Amino acid sequence: MKGFEYLEKELDQMRQDGVFRSLVPLETDQDAVVSIDGRRVIQLSSNNYLGLTNHPRLKLAAVRAADQFGAGTGSVRTIAGTFSMHEDFEKQLAAFKHTEAALVFQSGFTANQAVLASILTKEDVVISDELNHASIIDGIRLTKAARKIYKHVDLNSLEEALQASSGYRKRLVVTDGVFSMDGNIAPLPEIVELCEKYDALIMVDDAHASGVLGENGRGTVNHFGLDGRVHIQVGTLSKAIGVLGGYVASTKAVRDYLIHKGRPFLFSTSHPPTVTAACQEAIQVLIDEPERIERLWYNTEYFKKGLQELGFDTGKSKTPITPVMVGDEKKAHQLSDKLLQYGVFAQGIAFPTVQKGQARVRTIVTSEHTVELLDEALEAFKKAGQEIGIITE
Structure with missing residues (x-):
C-alpha cells in the first residue's frame, strides 16, 4: 500500500545504522532462565525483580x-x-x-x-x-x-x-x-x-x-x-x-x-x-516473604561487583538496574547480540530511550537468579566484552 514510503526510508536508515531491533518472543514463563528460539538463556532484561510473575x-x-x-x-x-x-x-x-x-x-x-x-x-x-x-x-x-x-x-x-x-x-x-x-x-x-x-x-x-x-x-x-x-x-x-x-x-x-x-x-x-x-x-x-527482597539485593551486589571487576562501566547505579555502559549505539547492540550467542538475554538500549552517546546494555538481576547463573552470565559478559573490544583480557 502506498503512503508509508517515508516510514520505510527511516526504517532502512535504522537498519544501516545497526539500531533496528526486532521483538524477541519468549517461549516459556518469565523466570531467571527462559527459552528463546528453542535455546536456554539466562534472563537479564525483565522487570520481574522478585519472581512474582509465576509465583x-x-x-x-x-x-x-x-x-x-x-x-x-x-x-x-x-x-x-x-x-x-x-x-x-x-x-x-x-x-x-x-x-x-x-x-x-x-x-x-x-x-x-x-x-x-x-x-x-x-x-x-x-x-x-x-x-x-x-x-x-x-x-x-x-x-x-x-x-x-x-x-x-x-x-x-x-x-x-x-x-x-x-x-x-x-x-x-x-x-x-x-x-x-x-x-x-x-x-x-x-x-x-x-x-x-x-x-x-x-x-x-x-x-x-x-x-x-x-x-x-x-x-x-x-x-x-x-x-x-x-x-x-x-x-x-x-x-x-x-x-x-x-x-x-x-x-x-x-x-x-x-x-x-x-x-x-x-x-x-x-x-x-x-x-x-x-x-x-x-x-x-x-x-x-521479605526474604525475596533480601535475595534480590544480595544478587544485585554480587553481579554488580562481578561486572566491575571485569572492567565494565556500570555507571551510577545503586539498584538492581545495572547498565553496562558502551556509548556507541551500534556497539551496544553488538554486545547484546553476542551475549545472546553465549546464552544471556540482555537487551541493548540506545537513542531515543537514552541520550545519544549513552547507549548501554541494561541488566536487571532478580531474586530468582542463583549465584551459579550469575557466574555463568559474568563469563558470557567477559567473552563478549573482550571480543567486541569493550574490555581487555
Whole structure:
C-alpha cells in the first residue's frame, strides 16, 4: 500500500545504522532462565525483580478469580466496571503505601498521564527532572500548565526553578524515585525539603522502587522515612509486583478528583478479575516473604561487583538496574547480540530511550537468579566484552 514510503526510508536508515531491533518472543514463563528460539538463556532484561510473575499464590488467585468473576469486567469503572475487589485492592494499596487513598489505572504510564493532565491548569507549573520517565514527559505534554526542566538530580538547578516559579498558583515537582535506565536513586529527602521550603507539591514515580526499596518494598518514600511528606506517589503493578497496571497513592481528594477528571480512568475498561486478584495476592506476598527482597539485593551486589571487576562501566547505579555502559549505539547492540550467542538475554538500549552517546546494555538481576547463573552470565559478559573490544583480557 502506498503512503508509508517515508516510514520505510527511516526504517532502512535504522537498519544501516545497526539500531533496528526486532521483538524477541519468549517461549516459556518469565523466570531467571527462559527459552528463546528453542535455546536456554539466562534472563537479564525483565522487570520481574522478585519472581512474582509465576509465583504459585498469584497464579492460583488469578485462576480462582476468573472462575468466580469471569474473564473481564465489561465496563469502565465509572459506569458498571467497578467490582468490590477493585475497591478492596485500592484500600489494601493505600494501607501498604501509608497513604489516605489509592486509585488503580491500566498502567503506570496512564497513571502519570492522568495525574499530570488533570490536576494542573494554565495557572500552575510542573517542574521535572530532565531524565524522568517517558510517561511523565508525555503527561507534561498533555497539561496546559507551564513547565520547567531541572538538571538531573541537581538540587541547585531544582531550587532555581522553584525560585523562578513563585508567581504560579501551584508548583508541582516530579521525579522518578529510581531512574529506569541508570538505576540511580533520586535524592528524595533533599527534594522534599526544597518543596516544603517553597510550598511546592511533590510527586514521585516509584515504578522501579516498588517491591525493591523500603520496608517490604514500599518504595523510595518509605525507604527515606518520608511517609506523609510526599503528596503523590505513582507506582506500577507490572514490575516487581509481577502483574499489570499502575496506581496513584495520595489523599482522598486526589483520588476523587482523578475518578472525575482522569481521562485514562474515565475511558478505559477496568482490570479483569484475574489481574486484580493476582495484584492483591502480590502485595500480601511482599509482606509474607521479605526474604525475596533480601535475595534480590544480595544478587544485585554480587553481579554488580562481578561486572566491575571485569572492567565494565556500570555507571551510577545503586539498584538492581545495572547498565553496562558502551556509548556507541551500534556497539551496544553488538554486545547484546553476542551475549545472546553465549546464552544471556540482555537487551541493548540506545537513542531515543537514552541520550545519544549513552547507549548501554541494561541488566536487571532478580531474586530468582542463583549465584551459579550469575557466574555463568559474568563469563558470557567477559567473552563478549573482550571480543567486541569493550574490555581487555
